[in-house]
Each structure stands twice: as structure tokens, then as C-alpha cells.
Amino acid sequence: MKTIFDKSVPGRRAVRNVSSGVDAQPPIKPELLRDTPPELPELSELDVVRHFTELSSRNFGVDTGFYPLGSCTMKYNPKATERVAHYPGFAYLHPLIPQLAGGEMMVQGALEVLYEMARLLSEICGMAQFTMQPLAGAHGELTGVMIIAAYHADRGHEKTTILIPDSAHGTNPASAAIAGFAVKTVPSTADGVMDVDALKAVLDDKVAGLMLTCPNTLGLFNPRIKEIADLIHSVDGLMYCDGANLNALLGRCRPGDVGFDIVHVNLHKTFATPHGGGGPGAGPVGVVEKLTDFLPTSVICEREDGSYWLDYDRPKSIGYVAPFYGNFAIIVRAYAYLLMLGGEGLRRVSGNAVLNANYVLAKLKGHYDLPVDRVCKHECVFSAARQAARGVRALNVAKALIDRGFHPPTVYFPLIVPEALMIEPTETESKETLDAFVDAMIEIAALAESAPEQLTACPTTTPVGQLDETLAARKPDVASLGSGDG
Amino acid sequence: MPFIANTEAQQREMLAAIGVESIEELFADIPPELLCCGLDIPPGLTEQEARTKMAALAGRNTTGQIGFLGGGFYDHFIPAALEAIVTRSEFYTAYTPYQPEISQGTLQAIYEFQSAICRLVDMEVANASIYDGGTAVYEAIMMALRITRRNQVIIDDSVSPIHRKMVRSYTGNLGIDLEETASRGGLPDRDALAAQISDATAAVIVQNPNFFGCIDDVSDLAEMVHARGGLLIVSCYPIAMGLLKPPGQMGADIVVGEGQSLGMPVSFGGPYLGFMATRKKHIRKMPGRIAGRTVDARGREGFVLTLQAREQHIRREKATSNICTNQGLCALTAVVYLSLLGKQGLRELARVCAEKADYARERLLQVPGVTMRFPKRWYFNEFVLNLPMAADKVIRALFTRNIAAGFPLGRYWPEMSNCLLVALTEKRTKEDIDYLAHALEVIL
16 A cells, blocks of 8 residues: 555645744744755645545454454453543643642642552552553563662662563563663473572572563463562562553452562553554553652652642652653543442453453363463463474464454464464453354364465455565665655 | 453353353462452442543643643644544554554554654654653663763753653663763853763764754764764754754754654643654664565565564563553554645644744743843744743742743753743744733733
8 A cells, every 4th residue: 555655746735724823934044944844745634534544444453353462451442431531631731730830739630540540550459559650561660670770779789680480571671681680581380380499599699579470471370479479588689570461360369469569560451541553551560668769750649638749859769750640641541441340340350351261271272282281360372383283383373363353362472382372362352252263263273284275375365465574674664755855 | 241241141151161160260270368358449430420520530620721831742733633543443452563464554654654753854764653752862872872882971951851850760770971961051062062072972962942942953063973983862843843954964863852742632741752763774773663664475565563683572681672562553643643734734833833932032022021041042932031030930820810831940950940931832822922921011
């Protein structure tokens, strides 16, 4: 499909600007101006609307169909939460207002949303306090690791290492490294959970903390989690919980009660805000009491009269991790979702998420290899190793699912499972949808035996087939440049 | 049940298929002492109740002021066609485009966003977005450290103080030699910078227009830092690019900025949009997602996420950044906005902002006791006034007249407690400006 720049017609216009209504000339000396305007497309409003509407038809979202992308919790995003985020009292509120003399009282509704959301998350996760600032999951991880660094610096510890299991998301080691720590990997047992003996072998006084996803990326709850936490605490290390999989635990098990000191949650996963095709998300971070001094500034506080204020005077704080108070419009959506869910709704979410995952597990067992055969939490991980032996790799299974109207599961992750297919159905999907997906998966497994060549050509129903990624990386074409100033 | 499809009968069928009696049994792997029994969270509301409550909370915020607040976050007009496009759920309910065949909408939009950013700032390559402008400055610094393998960074203090604070936080544990230079007369101090730049300097960071609203040609700074083997990072305001000489034509190596003004409401702090562009030779050192154009086996053009060998899911602790989820929908918003404005429209809009600012400056300088803090400079849409009393007092008084007068610089520069940063966009009318001037005359 042509790019929007290819469709440009010189002289065509969409938006008409207001005129300045004043006599002034642009008060800028000519040497500071550009010679020609940037080569943006010249189109009518209808041209632009048609272009992007056509692009939207080449996309697949949760509203399009089943999206069992493991570790991503692609649940339904309730429309009411979209609506409230666009209320003018939220959308047109300038973030600098509360920093002006007399401004704080003009943003009490917004501060209440932030304060209440942080309080609810603290209750759900068993933490003392939350910051709503981090702007994505990985940003929450980085914030958490910065808090770990600040805690040890404050105590005069010389800590250099963060421990991470081999099943972790790539963001965990990346976050630890860019915050200045060395990363040591701890292997998993054949049961798919952290090997406690291996942990003991690498544990020493240099360990600043352990980053663990709970339940882990195989969808498994580690029954020895408390023992692991005690080990880390024995060297005054901190336990970091990657909350990507919190959907499995809502209302049933709290990271704080398990022994975690820090947790980030992904509002765009667990709390039903849309993923936006790659953000914006939000990754609030909660901490236990001994770490609250290190949270980013500002901190939202409540006065005795019930009004809210922003505390910038936090000498031990790690500082600003966001320009203001977080991705506010995302937090508004998540808060509205939590209001509708309520306390009892949380258990319903985790219960049905885990029920749906175990149902898919039970139905597909026997058709695909199952690396760890035990009850899972919100997601199950199969291996397409058996099919790969017939020339049908996990990637081909994924593409065959596309032709059958489904978004594929996460493939090739976690790294410790060969040909991994990581399936997270979420609680919002019906049995009929799961059955249709299971049928498609079983049909694909059968075809892998009888006619594998039918699968390796997939997808055939999409606007483009499998794209040449090697070419894309070898000769990067990442921008169409104009002819003018470009 | 809200947001749950399966009936109790279906749940029982499913439990039977699994071979367990109850949902609770599926949680038997969690040691009982770790299970929690009940949270202190009120029962769920209906949609109607929740929307009423949220409307009440939104109503407790005052958004009706005549606003002259900017500081890097601007209240521009948003066309209805933009909202119609970006609220299409095919876009907003999709994940990061890991499966390109069913994500061509997102991927092509990112490619077009990258192209639009390159054209705005006159660079060759751009990424798919970073959380916000401040994080983009930090990521640019980290990128410069990787490219130059040096450890010193010099940041001019006319760069947004919010962004500078973020950089300090991000790099606190990294042992980077991060130095700030004091600007002089509203612009980076050339003499101070010349003295400070050394063979250890990885990058100099400036902003244009800077936090005081002053416009500069930083070509000489580019030469100065290049002569010592370092890089120039320029943070810029994308609307200004409709009119001003772009950083790419001044020798910048990495261009970043806050893209909120490209069609996003100010939304009490986010979501916003960090952007980053650079020269082609640095593309493999750039952080973040990048969409690239390629072909399928039948020669049909399409788009993929490319150069992923830089990224955390492949390189883990050796990745260029930890960024994963970024600001995809905001990047879409920006490219739709720029497409609706178009080549002539953006220039016109930039001119309108500059003209209104010029009128505002002239009108406000007629108020007795008000002077320009940096009278010799050129401005785009924002400028600093000296007031005859503390800016905080003026702001408080003008709030009562329904005016958000601007940002008090004393918050970050204690010696500038009488200084007010005033911003204009196309949404402020001549009458608004006259009203502000009149109110100032009454107060001062």
C-alpha cells in the first residue's frame, strides 16, 4: 500500500488554521528560519481519513478477534474506560497547574484519581506505597532497580549484581544493566521454576536483589518462593517482582505477602487499558515500608481535611522518572476499570483467567509437547518440537493460526523452551472462542503430520505474506525522506 | 458477570474437562499460608455509576482558565478527524506488531511517523518513539556514550529543567561525568562551553527553542563539539519546525523532543511522545523499536520491526535500551496530525503562534514595570517577562481572574523569582491577550 507521502498532491489542504488576527510579522530574523517547509503530505481531510482507515483494516486487535499472546494479557478493554479518559476535566488539564501558587486546589479530582489508584494497587499487591510515575512495564523495572541502587547506597552497601532467572523477560536483564548492575543468570529446574540450589551457589554479599516474574513466564507459581525470598533477604538483597503476570494472582495472592519488596504492574495488561499497538502503557511501582523514602518525586499525599498535595521535598528520592505524575490518561482508564471490577471482581478475573488457561492446556495436551505437565496459572506453554521435526516450526504454527482468524500466541519465548508456544487466553474470552482456537490448533497439529507443506506457506489470507526480515535489517529503509530540506 | 463471558454452567464444563472440582483447586499450587483472604476494596460499580463518579472527579479539576502555560507542554487545537482515526480500535486494541502480516496498519503508520519526524528535523532515520521528551534526552545521552565510548556529558541549563532532572535520576548510578553549564543572556554560553568541551566529551545537549523560548543557531556549537570528536544533541519543539531552521541543518547528530504538541491533549502529564532521529550511520546504536520497509516472497512491499538485534528481547543485558512498550498510539496520533496539517498547514500554524506571541510581547510590555528578561533574543511562541513583584504572587492573583498566566521560573532558578514564562498557541485570541494585559495592569 502506498505511503501517505506517495499520495501527496501539491497545493491540497485538509485543516484550515485560524489566522493570527494580529498585525505582527513573525518576529524572527531570517537566518533562523528554514528555507522551505518540511515535506509533509498535502492531502484533503478525506484523503487522510481513508488512508488511515485502510491501514486500520490491515491490523488485528482484541476487538478483531482472539489474541492469546502469552505474557501480554490481551484482555478486552472496556469502552467505558475509553470514554472517561476523554472527559475534558482530565484531558485538558495542564500538568504544571499544581506547581503554581494556588494551583493545587484546581486539580483535586486528578490527584484523587492518582492517590486512590495507588492505594488500591497497594492493597492488591500488599505493598506500603505505590508511585504512579513509570510510563511502561520496562520503565517500572528500571524505576525498581534504581530504588534498589538507592537503598543499598543509603545503607553503604557495595552491591554490584542483580540475579535473574533464565526464564525472564528480556527487559529484566536490560533494566538491571542500564541501571548500572552486572547480571547473573540463575537456571531453572526441569519443573520450570527457579533452581534453589543454583541460586544458593551464586548468592553472595554482592547481590543487590533478585528480579522474578510471579507466576513465572511458564505460567507456574514457584512453591519455594518464600524460601527464595528468605535467601535473598539473608544478604540484605531485595526481591523484585515483575508483575507482568499479576492477572493470575488478583485477589488471591499478594506479592508483598510472598516476600517481594518491590513490584511493578502493567496497567495495559492486568488493568485492561489498551495496548495501543505498542503503548502508551503504564508501569506503576509499589514498595514495602523500608523503601518508601526512595520513591520518585513527586509523591501525592492526603491532608487531614481530605485534600491532596504533591510532596517534592524527598531528600532520599531517586528523583524524576517521568516529567509529571505518570501516563495519567492511562491511569484514569485503569481506575475506572477497578471501580467497575470491585473487590469481588478481582478474584473473578484471576479465577477465570486461570480456568481458561488450564482448559486450553487440558485440550491441547497430547497434540503438542508440554514441557511441564502441572496445573498452570494464567498461561500455558507448549512446545512445537514434535511438529518442528516434521518441518513445521512454532513460527509456522503461528502463521497458520493467522489464516484461521486468530492472533498467534507468543512464540520462541520463554527461551528455555524450544519452539515455545506461550498461550494466554485471559478471562474475558468465552468457552466457544477457546474451543474454536483449540480446534484450529489440533487441525494444525494434524496437518503437520499429514501435509506439512500446507502450513509452511502460511499466511495466505493477509495483505502481505511472510516478509523478508533479513533484507530489512541488511538494507534498512526506515524513513521516506522528502526532497526539500531532506 | 462484568467482563467475564463464561456462564457458571460453562465454567463447570470446563472444570470437568480439566479434571478438577473448583476454580480454587487450580490455585492449590500456591502454599496456603501465601493465599490472601479478602481485600479492603469496595464492591464493583455499574458502568453508569462509575462514569458518574469519574465525571464528578473530572469536574473537580479547573480546566476553563485562559491558559498561557507552556514549558514544553502546549495546548494546541486538535482536529476532529484526528480523534476519529486514532480511536479506531483496530489500532488501539492491538499489541506491539510482532506478527507483521496482521499488523501492517501499525507498522506502516510507524514508518510514516519515522518519515515525518525525519522531514521535520531534517535527519535520516528515526525510531518508533520513546516515552516522553525527557526520556528521549536521556536515551540520546546513552546513545552518544555508546557511539563515542566516552564518559563526559555537558548539558546546557536552558534545556528543560524537568528533562535535566530526569537525566540526573536516570544516570545517578552510572558514574557518568554529567556537567551543567549556565546559559548567558538566554542562550548557551559559548565561552563557557568552549572551555568545558574536551576530548572526553561524548555530547553537548542543547534545546532550541530553549526553555526560555529563545531561538538560536547552534551550528557553531556543532562545530565546536565535533572538533573534539563529540556529538551534538538537540532537543526541539516540533510545531516550531514548521518555521525554524531544523537541527539537522545546524549539524546536530541526534535530535530529540517532546511530541505532545502533535495532536495530544496535555492530559495532566501523559501519555506524551518522545521522538528521536539521527544520521544513518548511527542507526545501529539507536534505542527503541524501528519499523522498516521490505518485501514478501511475491515482491509485495510491507513493513516489519527491524534491527531487533539491538533490543532487549534478543540482546538482554547487552541491549541498547530496556524499552519495550513505547508510545505507539501517540506516534500514530502525531503522524495523523502532521498529515492533516500538511506541508503548508504546519508552516502557517507555526507562523500564527509566532505572530500571536509577538503581539502578546508588545502588549504585555506596555504594562508598567514589565520588561523582557532577555531583550536581545529572538522568540518563537514563548518568552520570559520580568515582573515588578514575585511571579508566584502574580500567578495567584490572576488565577482569581480565570487566567493561568504562565510558569514561574523561580521554581527552578531561585534568582529568577520575578520571572514569568508565557506561552502562546493558536488557541489564544487577541482578546485573551488583551485580557491578560489588562489584568496585569490592575494587579501590578
